[in-house]
Amino acid sequence: MHEALFAAMRQSIIDGDPETVISLARQALALGIDPLDAINRGFLPGVNHVGEQYGLGEMFLPDLVMGGEAMKAAVAILEPEMRRRGTARESLGTVVLGTVKGDIHEIGKTLVLTMLSASGFQVHDLGVDVPAERFVEAGHDLAADVIGLSALLTTTMPGQRTVVEALTRAGLRPRVKVMVGGAPVSHAWAADIGADGYGEDAAAAVALARRLVGREATAR
Numbered sequence: 001m002h003e004a005l006f007a008a009m010r011q012s013i014i015d016g017d018p019e020t021v022i023s024l025a026r027q028a029l030a031l032g033i034d035p036l037d038a039i040n041r042g043f044l045p046g047v048n049h050v051g052e053q054y055g056l057g058e059m060f061l062p063d064l065v066m067g068g069e070a071m072k073a074a075v076a077i078l079e080p081e082m083r084r085r086g087t088a089r090e091s092l093g094t095v096v097l098g099t100v101k102g103d104i105h106e107i108g109k110t111l112v113l114t115m116l117s118a119s120g121f122q123v124h125d126l127g128v129d130v131p132a133e134r135f136v137e138a139g140h141d142l143a144a145d146v147i148g149l150s151a152l153l154t155t156t157m158p159g160q161r162t163v164v165e166a167l168t169r170a171g172l173r174p175r176v177k178v179m180v181g182g183a184p185v186s187h188a189w190a191a192d193i194g195a196d197g198y199g200e201d202a203a204a205a206v207a208l209a210r211r212l213v214g215r216e217a218t219a220r
């Protein structure tokens, strides 16, 4: 069902066409499609295609920029419905979230933020290109339960280790848990840098954050 719509969504990202993206995202909402499905089955395959073609030298930086902007437009339309569908009422805990220093990729982090908020976490977004000291400061000042570190570049992944080390030096570990994510990140990397866990996608990030604060979702 909805395969033609998902295919059009994919193509609209490849074309870097925000107007079509917005119209398709609105169609999905009007049809009652789960916004996360629209992202994962519609728009995300388009972003991944652009990323692959860029990696192969078949697409160029402007394509990457336009694909990214188009994806942001999709998330902006779908985000309110994702939040609305969140059922949690009580706070599950405080999460400080950001993309590490040197890295300006924000789309995945925004999705993780939306899903965590919708699930009942208080989330403080530090934005992108965030130095380790900012995570330490915010972790301390906001009495964070979890600090979430996003990194999309192999060159900025070591920034996640830097934050873990800075939190340890500041005496915030192991009380403050650290979760990491981003396309090049893995369970093995998380273990290697002493983080408490790795979330493969936004849904996995929510499950992990719940586990880290001892509030796993119970099967109904």
Ligand code: B1M
Residues within 6 Å of the ligand: 044, 047, 048, 049, 050, 051, 052, 054, 055, 056, 061, 064, 065, 066, 067, 068, 069, 071, 072, 102, 103, 104, 105, 106, 107, 108, 109, 111, 112, 147, 148, 149, 150, 151, 152, 153, 154, 155, 179, 180, 181, 182, 183, 184, 198, 199, 200, 201, 202, 205
């Ligand atoms: Co960039 N970029 N980019 N880029 N970009 C990648 C990452 C790349 C893989 C493309 C490629 O070459 N194939 C490549 C990295 C290669 C590498 O390191 N091995 C790359 C490169 C090289 C670059 C530049 C260096 C290009 C240049 O300037 N020459 C440059 C770096 C800038 C910088 O950060 N300093 C750059 C710039 C950009 C844009 C600004 C143009 C744009 C970002 C726009 C924006 O964010 N506002 C962009 C884009 C769009 C991409 C791709 C195509 C898509 C990223 C994205 O938004 N994905 C990307 C290729 C790809 O990933 N397929 C690429 C969609 C998003 C929903 O997924 O971010 O993976 P993702 O998030 C997921 C999960 O990873 C996870 O959950 C999310 C939801 O499912 N997750 C977490 C993410 N964070 C998490 C945190 C968690 C838990 C889960 O816990 C805390």
